[in-house]
Amino acid sequence: MLNYRLVFQFLGLLLLIEGIFMWLCIPVSILFDDHELLPLGLGGLSSIVFGGGMWLVNLRAHKTLNARDGFLIVSIGWILFSLFGCIPFLLSGEISSFTDAFFETVSGFTTTGASILNEVELLPHGLLFWRSLTQWLGGMGIIVMSLAILPLLGVGGMQLFVAEVPGPAPDKLHPRIKETAKRLWAIYIIFTITEILLLWIGGMDLFDAVCHSFTSMATGGFSTKTASLAYWDSPFIHYVIVVFMFLAGTNFTLSYFAFHLRFRKVWRNEEFRYYLGFILGFTALLTLILSFTEVQSLEESFRHSVFQVVSIVTTTGFVTFDYLSWIPLAGILLFMMMFLGGSAGSTGGGIKILRIVLILKNSSMELKRLIHPNAVIPVRFNRNAVPPDILNNVFAFVSFYIITVIIGVVVMASMGYDLGTSFGAVAATLGNIGPGIGLVGPVENYSHIPVLGKWFLSFLMLIGRLELFTVLILFSPGFWRK
Amino acid sequence: MRIVIAGAGEVGSHLAKMLSHENHDIILIDVDEDKLRQIGSNYDLMTMHGSATSFSILKDSNIHKADLFIAVTQSEEINITAAMFGKQLGAKRTIARIDNQEYLKFNYKEIISSLGIDYMIYPEMIAANEVMGLLHQTGMADLVDFSRGKLTMYVIKLEENAPIIGKTLLESTPKGELEFRAVAISREAATIIPRGTDRFEVNDHVYVITSAAGLGDLLKYSGKEQYEIHNIMILGGSRIGIRTAKLLGKHHNVKLFEIDREKAYRLSNMLENTLVINGDGSNMDLLTQEGLNKMDAFVAVTGNSETNILSSILAKQMGVKKTIAEVENIDYIKLAENMGIDSIINKKLITAGRIFRFTSAFDVSSVRCLTGTEAEVMEFVVKAGSKVTAGPLMDINFPKDAIVGGVIRGKNSYIAQGDTDLKEGDKVVVFALPSAIPKMKKFFN
Numbered sequence: 001m002l003n004y005r006l007v008f009q010f011l012g013l014l015l016l017i018e019g020i021f022m023w024l025c026i027p028v029s030i031l032f033d034d035h036e037l038l039p040l041g042l043g044g045l046s047s048i049v050f051g052g053g054m055w056l057v058n059l060r061a062h063k064t065l066n067a068r069d070g071f072l073i074v075s076i077g078w079i080l081f082s083l084f085g086c087i088p089f090l091l092s093g094e095i096s097s098f099t100d101a102f103f104e105t106v107s108g109f110t111t112t113g114a115s116i117l118n119e120v121e122l123l124p125h126g127l128l129f130w131r132s133l134t135q136w137l138g139g140m141g142i143i144v145m146s147l148a149i150l151p152l153l154g155v156g157g158m159q160l161f162v163a164e165v166p167g168p169a170p171d172k173l174h175p176r177i178k179e180t181a182k183r184l185w186a187i188y189i190i191f192t193i194t195e196i197l198l199l200w201i202g203g204m205d206l207f208d209a210v211c212h213s214f215t216s217m218a219t220g221g222f223s224t225k226t227a228s229l230a231y232w233d234s235p236f237i238h239y240v241i242v243v244f245m246f247l248a249g250t251n252f253t254l255s256y257f258a259f260h261l262r263f264r265k266v267w268r269n270e271e272f273r274y275y276l277g278f279i280l281g282f283t284a285l286l287t288l289i290l291s292f293t294e295v296q297s298l299e300e301s302f303r304h305s306v307f308q309v310v311s312i313v314t315t316t317g318f319v320t321f322d323y324l325s326w327i328p329l330a331g332i333l334l335f336m337m338m339f340l341g342g343s344a345g346s347t348g349g350g351i352k353i354l355r356i357v358l359i360l361k362n363s364s365m366e367l368k369r370l371i372h373p374n375a376v377i378p379v380r381f382n383r384n385a386v387p388p389d390i391l392n393n394v395f396a397f398v399s400f401y402i403i404t405v406i407i408g409v410v411v412m413a414s415m416g417y418d419l420g421t422s423f424g425a426v427a428a429t430l431g432n433i434g435p436g437i438g439l440v441g442p443v444e445n446y447s448h449i450p451v452l453g454k455w456f457l458s459f460l461m462l463i464g465r466l467e468l469f470t471v472l473i474l475f476s477p478g479f480w481r482k
Numbered sequence: 483m484r485i486v487i488a489g490a491g492e493v494g495s496h497l498a499k500m501l502s503h504e505n506h507d508i509i510l511i512d513v514d515e516d517k518l519r520q521i522g523s524n525y526d527l528m529t530m531h532g533s534a535t536s537f538s539i540l541k542d543s544n545i546h547k548a549d550l551f552i553a554v555t556q557s558e559e560i561n562i563t564a565a566m567f568g569k570q571l572g573a574k575r576t577i578a579r580i581d582n583q584e585y586l587k588f589n590y591k592e593i594i595s596s597l598g599i600d601y602m603i604y605p606e607m608i609a610a611n612e613v614m615g616l617l618h619q620t621g622m623a624d625l626v627d628f629s630r631g632k633l634t635m636y637v638i639k640l641e642e643n644a645p646i647i648g649k650t651l652l653e654s655t656p657k658g659e660l661e662f663r664a665v666a667i668s669r670e671a672a673t674i675i676p677r678g679t680d681r682f683e684v685n686d687h688v689y690v691i692t693s694a695a696g697l698g699d700l701l702k703y704s705g706k707e708q709y710e711i712h713n714i715m716i717l718g719g720s721r722i723g724i725r726t727a728k729l730l731g732k733h734h735n736v737k738l739f740e741i742d743r744e745k746a747y748r749l750s751n752m753l754e755n756t757l758v759i760n761g762d763g764s765n766m767d768l769l770t771q772e773g774l775n776k777m778d779a780f781v782a783v784t785g786n787s788e789t790n791i792l793s794s795i796l797a798k799q800m801g802v803k804k805t806i807a808e809v810e811n812i813d814y815i816k817l818a819e820n821m822g823i824d825s826i827i828n829k830k831l832i833t834a835g836r837i838f839r840f841t842s843a844f845d846v847s848s849v850r851c852l853t854g855t856e857a858e859v860m861e862f863v864v865k866a867g868s869k870v871t872a873g874p875l876m877d878i879n880f881p882k883d884a885i886v887g888g889v890i891r892g893k894n895s896y897i898a899q900g901d902t903d904l905k906e907g908d909k910v911v912v913f914a915l916p917s918a919i920p921k922m923k924k925f926f927n
Contacts, residue, residue: 067523158522158523158524158525159523175484175526175527175528176527178526179507387515
């Protein structure tokens with residue numbers, strides 16, 4: 001039985017938090033004198049009033065939360081954030097159509113980074129800041145944040161945590177969910193501040209440094225420039241961004257261990273080794289290709305390779321170079337990497353390295369099982385046998401992912417797009433990457449997609465960020481049955 | 483408080499859930515991953531898969547930061563080893579569940595504490611002692627002794643013949659010095675602290691605190707009779723069953739049913755004064771043949787709550803006056819009481835009560851978690867300068883969801899009334915609903 005009153009009470013609180021963050025953009029707007037006080041102020045106010053009302057009306061809800069309520073809160077919560085988050089864009093008139101504003105906001109909160117803006121620089125600073133902030137909030141998750149700061153939901157917190165944090169089975173850093181959530185956010189904030197300082201030192205102005213730190217720690221990919229990171233021709237800035245994208249795509253639990261100087265635990269983590277291996281391998285390959293085909297120094301080849309590889313694997317979506325202008329092989333390699341995704345428990349999207357590795361391991365074990373029909377051969381990960389139900393969950397996830405991609409490509413093709421663009425748009429939105437291939441490539445944007453297509457891609461971004469199950473479960477009849 | 487619990491069995495999981503609910507940080511260790519997943523996904527605690535006697539697992543659980551380590555796996559050897567390791571690795575206090583009375587003997591206390599085990603708990607023995615107490619106080623559904631019986635809390639189920647039915651608390655209270663006092667009534671699913679105008683009803687479970695001298699009057703008021711127990715049938719050769727049979731010894735006529743043939747042989751060797759019968763306790767013919775209708779008491783302590791409940795109801799219908807059933811499923815307890823079983827015992831609640839004093843934020847000398855209600859009854863020692871000494875009980879704003887039932891001062895005991903003044907060194911018995919437990923800290927510290 002769903003506990004609707006508690007669901008709405010919690011949703012109200014979440015909107016309240018969103019409203020407060022919207023108001024935090026007002027000082028930026030004042031500082032740059034860009035006349036966006038009203039849209040931001042009214043947006044925040046409506047979110048606070050609506051959320052506060054929802055919270056107060058349902059204050060006396062029965063305090064038990066089960067798994068189903070958790071799924072409902074997270075799914076509806078994310079839709080509500082996006083609905084209220086697009087109010088400032090609409091009120092300011094900078095993005096005139098509701099579809100476009102919603103698409104841009106969903107792309108923000110889901111840390112996708114797909115944009116409909118032809119000229120990002122035209123957006124006033126206050127709104128640019130809000131746009132980056134949506135990604136930062138969506139990266140670690142507003143619900144995880146609310147678990148850290150709100151003193152409620154002792155029992156049900158686990159359900160919400162599992163539904164929002166990426167990965168098959170999130171790790172805990174502390175017996176209490178509240179404390180775990182606090183630690184995750186603390187690491188996130190520390191990384192963000194460090195990155196801001198480094199970018200600032202590297203020559204970005206403070207506003208751009210803050211915005212880019214927000215969006216790279218969230219593996220989001222919104223830039224304040226139309227040319228993305230190609231705008232800055234500074235190797236230092238590029239390398240700093242690479243490092244922090246890499247950190248953001250790493251399981252935050254491992255960063256926590258690293259902070260406590262328990263490096264052995266980090267190195268022993270198999271997913272991390274594969275993550276590092278994939279990135280190094282692909283970077284080496286791409287550098288090799290570029291150094292033979294492009295007229296540029298080895299350093300430049302390496303820098304653009306490592307930047308694009310890390311940006312795509314972690315599902316960030318920043319670009320320093322139009323990778324579609326390279327030979328087709330390079331573009332196709334990068335397209336393949338869109339299906340990898342970051343590590344479990346990171347802010348990255350996609351299928352996730354952990355799942356890919358489990359599938360590969362199980363498939364190769366299957367060969368061994370065929371040779372020794374009676375042997376008991378478990379799939380090992382981090383030196384432990386993986387229980388069958390986790391494997392089943394991973395298979396189900398990957399199957400759903402592939403089916404969604406196929407359906408998505410057909411839908412996009414029915415709107416008249418070629419195979420490359422259809423694949424690119426679906427892979428880049430479902431994987432929360434941003435730029436894809438074809439007409440939605442690194443120097444293009446999503447403004448030319450028809451209205452229906454934008455809503456469809458918004459839906460893909462949402463289910464991609466919430467790892468399919470959380471949203472798809474709402475479409476199964478059993479969920480609503482009493 | 484940070485608490486590491488080894489063993490996610492019945493007792494371990496119950497402790498983990500309860501303590502996590504009381505806002506302690508819980509880490510639960512077990513070798514069975516399925517059990518852990520079930521608890522871990524529903525409760526706010528951390529689970530760790532592995533052996534409780536493995537150093538690396540204990541270290542991973544950050545045991546050096548733990549305030550309390552509770553080892554309650556199925557095996558006593560594992561518990562003792564784990565507790566020793568836990569202490570060496572830095573746990574502040576350790577508790578091990580044991581299965582052997584020898585360890586509790588006073589002579590060995592020093593050896594055990596030098597090993598690093600602060601407290602040993604033997605739930606089956608405590609349960610058997612409770613069964614013994616219930617068999618001696620046949621009219622009562624439950625009882626808790628304080629300070630060696632100077633005060634006792636009895637739980638009485640009111641039948642239609644009880645003289646106080648329909649009367650208010652005020653009407654049924656005699657003038658002058660009290661010898662007993664009703665501190666709570668549990669009716670259907672709710673427990674209330676009665677005020678002057680609350681009436682007693684049929685099927686109420688009334689919680690009464692009494693001094694030894696008040697017992698006679700208490701029985702008269704509640705329409706209960708004491709009768710001697712001679713013939714006892716015990717169902718199930720579980721650890722509780724064996725302990726109870728041993729304690730009842732040669733002064734009673736005890737028949738014990740055990741379904742497993744080999745176990746029955748072993749039991750017959752261990753229990754020389756008990757007639758051990760190998761057979762299925764749910765087989766009515768067998769029970770009747772062994773004279774169930776002539777029994778004074780029937781104690782059902784098989785590992786299966788359903789069997790215990792059903793066979794106790796059958797025994798009651800056959801005319802057995804006192805039935806006691808072990809019900810481990812907490813949700814069944816109220817149900818079983820309403821179906822007419824006289825007394826219920828529950829190992830988890832017993833253990834939880836014993837461990838409570840290690841985890842509570844205030845000094846409490848003993849606690850009993852009661853079956854059939856969420857409330858707890860506890861004994862505090864009054865400290866100098868604490869808030870309860872500020873004046874007569876009626877003037878200090880004592881929480882409404884708790885009540886001071888009695889006071890033990892030196893060798894004497896009194897029933898508390900509104901004008902009672904508490905002094906340093908008094909032991910007080912407090913009955914508290916769950917909502918009141920956090921407030922106790924303010925009054926007794």
